[in-house]
Amino acid sequence: MIYNRLGKTNLEVSRLGFGTMRLPTKANNADIDKVEASKMLKYAIENGVNIIDTAYPYHSQGLDGNGESEKFLGEFLTENTLRDEIILQTKSPSWAIEEKGDFERYLTEQLEKLQTDHIDIYLLHSLTVPDWEKVKGLDVLDFLDDVLSDGRVKHVGFSSHIEVDYFIEILDEYPKWEVAMTQMNYLDEYYQSGIMGLDYLKEIGIGSMIMEPLRGGRLVQNIPNDIENLWNQAETKRTPVEWALQYLWNRDDVDCVFSGMTSLEQVKQNIEIASRIDTISENDQELIREVARTYRTYLGNRCTRCGYCMPCPHGVDIINCFTEYNIAHMMDNPKASAMQYFSLIDEDSRADCCVDCGECIPFCTQMINIPEELEKVYEYFGDEFDHF
Numbered sequence: 597m598i599y600n601r602l603g604k605t606n607l608e609v610s611r612l613g614f615g616t617m618r619l620p621t622k623a624n625n626a627d628i629d630k631v632e633a634s635k636m637l638k639y640a641i642e643n644g645v646n647i648i649d650t651a652y653p654y655h656s657q658g659l660d661g662n663g664e665s666e667k668f669l670g671e672f673l674t675e676n677t678l679r680d681e682i683i684l685q686t687k688s689p690s691w692a693i694e695e696k697g698d699f700e701r702y703l704t705e706q707l708e709k710l711q712t713d714h715i716d717i718y719l720l721h722s723l724t725v726p727d728w729e730k731v732k733g734l735d736v737l738d739f740l741d742d743v744l745s746d747g748r749v750k751h752v753g754f755s756s757h758i759e760v761d762y763f764i765e766i767l768d769e770y771p772k773w774e775v776a777m778t779q780m781n782y783l784d785e786y787y788q789s790g791i792m793g794l795d796y797l798k799e800i801g802i803g804s805m806i807m808e809p810l811r812g813g814r815l816v817q818n819i820p821n822d823i824e825n826l827w828n829q830a831e832t833k834r835t836p837v838e839w840a841l842q843y844l845w846n847r848d849d850v851d852c853v854f855s856g857m858t859s860l861e862q863v864k865q866n867i868e869i870a871s872r873i874d875t876i877s878e879n880d881q882e883l884i885r886e887v888a889r890t891y892r893t894y895l896g897n898r899c900t901r902c903g904y905c906m907p908c909p910h911g912v913d914i915i916n917c918f919t920e921y922n923i924a925h926m927m928d929n930p931k932a933s934a935m936q937y938f939s940l941i942d943e944d945s946r947a948d949c950c951v952d953c954g955e956c957i958p959f960c961t962q963m964i965n966i967p968e969e970l971e972k973v974y975e976y977f978g979d980e981f982d983h984f
């Protein structure tokens with residue numbers, strides 16, 4: 597494993613971090629397959645991963661839920677006496693804070709779920725501009741000062757999907773930030789805070805943590821033929837996962853890349869890649885840019901399947917509607933995706949069930965106007981399979 601200094605925290609973190617939002621599950625998203633997930637975490641820690649990320653809602657049925665990920669992680673670390681071996685990161689659900697006491701209430705609950713007396717890195721989760729204004733008004737900075745002083749939290753930061761100007765504004769408003777988590781991959785250099793945000797983090801000594809390195813799996817699944825042909829021209833042959841991860845690890849402004857792993861096989865594969873120095877040549881860097889340009893011609897919309905917009909109160913399966921729509925565009929094979937769309941998604945969960953209430957829009961990490969995009973999905977697939 598290769599380790600990086602995480603900005604001014606002075607922590608040495610494995611450059612691969614374990615994200616626990618997509619652990620294997622059984623009956624539903626809140627029903628973690630604990631046996632399999634434990635195997636994955638054990639393997640990761642034994643092979644050098646030393647930072648694990650979770651959050652209050654991970655593995656619940658919706659964004660506001662009290663998720664099972666923290667609880668599972670707390671049990672796992674205690675049963676295996678591994679708490680002191682890892683850097684534990686979790687997040688305060690900034691969207692759910694309604695009054696000052698909520699910061700304390702969530703932290704207390706999270707410490708209990710995680711069975712620990714301190715969090716190594718505590719982030720304000722998925723900060724939007726309105727949520728930042730709201731939590732500032734509720735004295736979040738005093739709360740952060742307090743928890744840093746009493747030792748329940750060792751380092752503080754935030755995660756966000758916001759544009760670079762706001763990102764920099766938030767960084768400049770609190771001198772005790774030590775880490776920030778942003779979305780980055782070779783398709784998103786100029787999206788959200790992008791590479792300008794990473795540049796700024798490096799300039800001011802804030803640790804950079806990356807989410808969505810594979811863009812919700814889109815960079816590694818259902819690869820269009822054009823893209824495969826481009827990869828075949830590379831000076832060094834790599835798998836799509838290697839391209840995506842080594843692209844990030846070849847950047848000197850990236851400290852830690854979080855992967856939300858779902859199987860032991862993925863854990864092994866990612867650790868193998870993270871443990872190898874693989875310098876990308878200038879020609880291969882240019883090839884990555886060409887692949888990114890080609891991908892952009894295929895995109896239906898920017899959904900990363902993060903699930904934050906779910907559940908829709910009207911039962912729309914937003915994620916799978918967008919997934920089939922996007923795969924159809926990427927593979928240029930509408931018929932195959934239409935078969936999936938009509939067979940996998942129940943009639944009362946398809947795009948035409950959206951009533952345009954707008955409740956999901958503030959939750960979208962990719963700032964997608966979800967009802968507008970669902971309208972496009974409906975126009976594309978229609979009412980029934982024989983549309984094609």
Ligand code: SF4
Nearest residue numbers: 908950951953954956
């Ligand atoms: S806008 Fe549509 S998809 Fe979004 S919550 Fe309302 S009904 Fe559901």
Ligand code: SF4
Nearest residue numbers: 899900902903905960
């Ligand atoms: S529509 Fe937005 S919030 Fe919903 S899964 Fe896609 S990216 Fe995530």
